[in-house]
Amino acid sequence: MFNSSMILAILPEILLLLLGLLILILDIVLKGKDGRNLGWVAAGGLLFILVLNVFLAKPTMPTDVFGGMIRYDMLGYVFKMLFIFGAMLTSLFMMDSEKLGNRGESYILLLVATIGMNLMASATDLIMLYLAIETTSIPMYILAGFMRDDKKSTEAGLKYLLFGAMASTVMLYGFSLIFGFTGTTALGAISGFSLPLALGVIVLILVGIAFKISLAPFHFWAPDVYEGAPTPITGFLSTASKAAGFAVLMRLFIGLFPPASAYAPSWTLIMAVLATITMTVGNVVALSQSNIKRMLAYSSIAHAGYALVGVVSLSELGVGSVTFYLIAYVLTNLAAFGIIAAFSKVTGSEKISDFAGMSRRNSGLALAMLVAFLSLTGMPPFGGFVAKVFVFAAAVKADMVWLAIVGILNSIVGLYYYLTVLKVVYLHRMEGENEEAHPIPLSRPYAIALSVLSAGILLIGIIFGPWFNIASSAAAGLF
Known part of the structure; x- marks a missing residue:
């Protein structure tokens, strides 16, 4: 049964999706004209979403919605505002990039990645969390290698994809162990770890999250990807994406242990x-x-x-x-x-x-x-x-x-x-x-x-x- 909390909990994601559809339509309509207008639409739309959510979507008390898949609380809210702010500034930087600014799909991929980050910050179920991580990661893989004529960019995209897929696989195996031994994927209901299982799960999950936030020794991808990716994308990857990884780290480990x-x-x-x-x-x-x-x-x-x-x-x-x-x-x-x-x-x-x-x-x-x-x-x-x-x-x-x-x-x-x-x-x-x-x-x-x-x-x-x-x-x- 729907209530106001359920709508407000995903209001930023709904608005980001609508903004992405608007940019997709405008990209078709304005084909061949000044593509920088799409950047102004993206930045202006993100500013509107940011202001609207400041006044409408601030939670008064923590609430689990959508069957416990998402938690509507201040932690998720603050990180969502941070991601939207980062995407807004990144869209301004993208406007003057020759390879990014005139292509509507670059802004759409940015918005999809932002939706994924929002869900990462508020997910309280392992399945939702993994889907959110992949929703963030796949657009970022594409954006890192977006300049197909640039060897460094294509190398960055490929390296990020291969290493990211490997890290995600290891983390998913850790999630599967949790479900196999506890019979649930809801963070709030998981309990009853034995010490060997707990240590094994900690190590496996840490591999995926440490890659996401570039902790040593899982940092080896970062220098090449940061250098090769378009600079505005590097800025977004090094800030919003890293912040999303920390949001997951805190909610997941403090929730589980x-x-x-x-x-x-x-x-x-x-x-x-x-x-x-x-x-x-x-x-x-x-x-x-x-x-x-x-x-x-x-x-x-x-x-x-x-x-x-x-x-x-x-x-x-x-x-x-x-x-x-x-x-x-x-x-x-x-x-x-x-x-x-x-x-x-x-x-x-x-x-x-x-x-x-x-x-x-x-x-x-x-x-x-x-x-x-x-x-x-x-x-x-x-x-x-x-x-x-x-x-x-x-x-x-x-x-x-x-x-x-x-x-x-x-x-x-x-x-x-x-x-x-x-x-x-x-x-x-x-x-x-x-x-x-x-x-x-x-x-x-x-x-x-x-x-x-x-x-x-x-x-x-x-x-x-x-x-x-x-x-x-x-x-x-x-x-």
Whole structure:
């Protein structure tokens, strides 16, 4: 029997589906005309969906709907708003991409992936969860390899598909073991694990989720895929897709093995080790990168390790800090990849050395890069600083001081390669060239998107209280 909660629980997905149908119709009608209009429709439609859901779809109390397949709560709501926001900014970045901006199917695939992420964040049944993961993954495989004439893009799409399919298969085997031994796929009804089964399930499921959020040693696909995929897609993949993986990780493991269970120490210890390895590998390997997209790929791996510190804390503060961290990270990394997209569109280069003199070629773009990279380093007063403070505080409160110290030391390592890029942008000069004679123009979509992201990074860094309260209310539903 349908009720208002059932409709509101999937209102974002319904509206995203309708927007996708509208773009499909417009793509047919406007064939041969300026395809950038589709980008404005996608961005405007996503903004409308975002505003409408802010006023209409906010849950008052957690409710299981559709036979327990979906949970209508604040955790899912906050992540859905984050995914829609990320898709909106990504559609603006896609508009000026020669291979993406004029093709309606690219926007449709983006919307389908966003629907999948929304369902990932709210799924409370293993079958629904797996379907949601595949609904997200398949469009992202296609988008990563969307530029068929580019060898790097086709290689990225193929690698992402092959490794993703393998990881999904291992995770699905873990799900099948849960069903085989417990007779149910509903997270709330699963119980009665023996220790060997629990450890086996933890390892199998972690393989799939660790791939999704690029935790070491399952990170090997990320640098090649990030480098080869169209830059706007790389930005979306490194932010919204990673946030969706963390939403699944928190809901799944805290649901299956809550803090009071006998298995909580086992999976938190495994994840603490993974967090340590991930932070260290990501930061150390990033030091030697000359391609800025590969550098940000390893940076993204390191940030997955930082966020995992909050999950390991296994507390309301920990989950709230992870949620806040992901909000800051989505804003920051989207800005970073948007800047790279704007620069490489004009110069055709993604080498760090070629960013020399960018501050004189476009001071506004260089300022946005300063904001994004200082936030990634964890410098005040930017969002990344507050996010790291909360995550490390959660670890200290959970008596995992050693993990917080590892995170702080890794942040110091990360500071070096982020500041190296900023040094090239602001202090180095174009060899034998007058920078003012080689400007980097910004189109209106890029200017809008980067302005919003830069303002957002500063806003959540300076006025962080309301945003952390939202993150905390999202976390409360899991405990």
